[in-house]
Amino acid sequence: DARVTQTPRHKVTEMGQEVTMRCQPILGHNTVFWYRQTMMQGLELLAYFRNRAPLDDSGMPKDRFSAEMPDATLATLKIQPSEPRDSAVYFCASAQTGGANTGELFFGEGSRLTVL
Amino acid sequence: RKEVEQDPGPFNVPEGATVAFNCTYSNSASQSFFWYRQDCRKEPKLLMSVYSSGNEDGRFTAQLNRASQYISLLIRDSKLSDSATYLCVWGVNFNKFYFGSGTKLNVKP
Numbered sequence: 001d002a003r004v005t006q007t008p009r010h011k012v013t014e015m016g017q018e019v020t021m022r023c024q025p026i027l028g029h030n031t032v033f034w035y036r037q038t039m040m041q042g043l044e045l046l047a048y049f050r051n052r053a054p055l056d057d058s059g060m061p062k063d064r065f066s067a068e069m070p071d072a073t074l075a076t077l078k079i080q081p082s083e084p085r086d087s088a089v090y091f092c093a094s095a096q097t098g099g100a101n102t103g104e105l106f107f108g109e110g111s112r113l114t115v116l
Numbered sequence: 117r118k119e120v121e122q123d124p125g126p127f128n129v130p131e132g133a134t135v136a137f138n139c140t141y142s143n144s145a146s147q148s149f150f151w152y153r154q155d156c157r158k159e160p161k162l163l164m165s166v167y168s169s170g171n172e173d174g175r176f177t178a179q180l181n182r183a184s185q186y187i188s189l190l191i192r193d194s195k196l197s198d199s200a201t202y203l204c205v206w207g208v209n210f211n212k213f214y215f216g217s218g219t220k221l222n223v224k225p
Contacts, residue, residue, distance in 0.1 A: 031211065042118075042217030043160070043203065056212060091159060097211050104150075105213060107159035 002026045006092050006108035014116050018080040021111045023092030024073055030098070032075045033105065034060075034067055035091040043091070049075065050097065082115045089113070119143060120204055120216035128222045133194045137219045139204030140186045148207040149180055149187050153200045154218065160203055163189075194223045 005024040013019055025032045033048040047057035047067040057067060064083070069075045079086055089112050093105040122139045129135050141149075149166035164171065166178040166187050177190040187204055201218040 033213070035215070043215035045212070045214060048212065050211065104162045104165075105152075105160075107161070109159055 002106075004092055004094050004106050004108035006090075006111050008111055009109060010112045010114075012114045012116065013082055015083055016081040017115075018078065019082050019086075019113060019115075020079075021077045021090050021092075021113075023075040023077075023094075023108060025075065025092070025094030026106055027073070029094035029096050029106070031095045032069060033093045033095070034075070034077050035093065036088045037091060037110070038088045046077070046090075079113075082113075084115045087113055087115050118217070119214040120206055122204055122216035122219050124217060124219060126220040126222050128224060129194055130224050131194055131196060133223075134190065134192045135194055135221065136188055136190045137202055137204075137221075138186050138188045139216050139219075140184075141204075141206045142185070143206070143208075144182075144185065145208065147209060149178075150205040150207070150213075151176075151178055151187075151189050152203040152205055152215070154203055155200050160215070163202070191221075194221075196223050196225065199223045 007022050031050045034046040035043045037043045046060040049069045052069045066078045089110040091107050091110045093107045095105045120141050151163040152160040153163045154160040164173050166180050170179045175192045179188045201220045203218045204216040207213040
């Protein structure tokens with residue numbers, strides 16, 4: 001089964017440290033999304049890429065977060081420096097969008113981040 | 117205001133009951149709608165798309181009311197395995213997808 005792969009699955013770090021989360025989208029999907037999920041805010045869209053180009057990162061705190069897609073098989077989300085309020089589950093999702101596609105998003109299992 | 121609003125619940129229902137969730141959206145330009153299901157500590161997964169004419173998939177029925185800007189999900193004959201959080205989603209141009217905070221359903225024996 002094709003699936004979205006995220007690493008790490010769990011990360012505990014101290015405030016001020018850099019955190020990098022990685023995502024391998026499903027081969028052939030042209031759109032990659034980063035979401036953050038917390039109890040208070042639910043699923044928030046942070047950024048998304050289509051054909052590796054960043055289309056929208058307005059949901060992301062620009063001063064500390066950055067998202068890139070260095071190639072079609074890898075998307076990264078970096079937090080530097082991390083803060084306790086960044087503690088959340090970060091999901092990557094990929095989809096084939098455009099044309100007659102349904103737009104179904106396929107999610108990875110998430111990266112659970114705890115910043116102490 | 118969030119783009120998508122949902123009653124967080126929980127909805128506690130007995131097995132066999134019929135339960136309905138609503139979800140309101142704020143952007144009249146919204147173009148596509150979906151229901152996702154998320155089990156505890158798992159990733160969201162697509163349950164069904166929502167079409168303008170309404171659609172049914174087994175025990176699940178989804179409806180869209182554009183005039184009032186809400187979508188609904190009806191579950192008939194609830195099963196224990198239906199216990200989960202149900203997320204409504206609206207999308208723009210099939211490129212950008214916003215999720216509601218979810219409605220938690222507990223089906224009891």
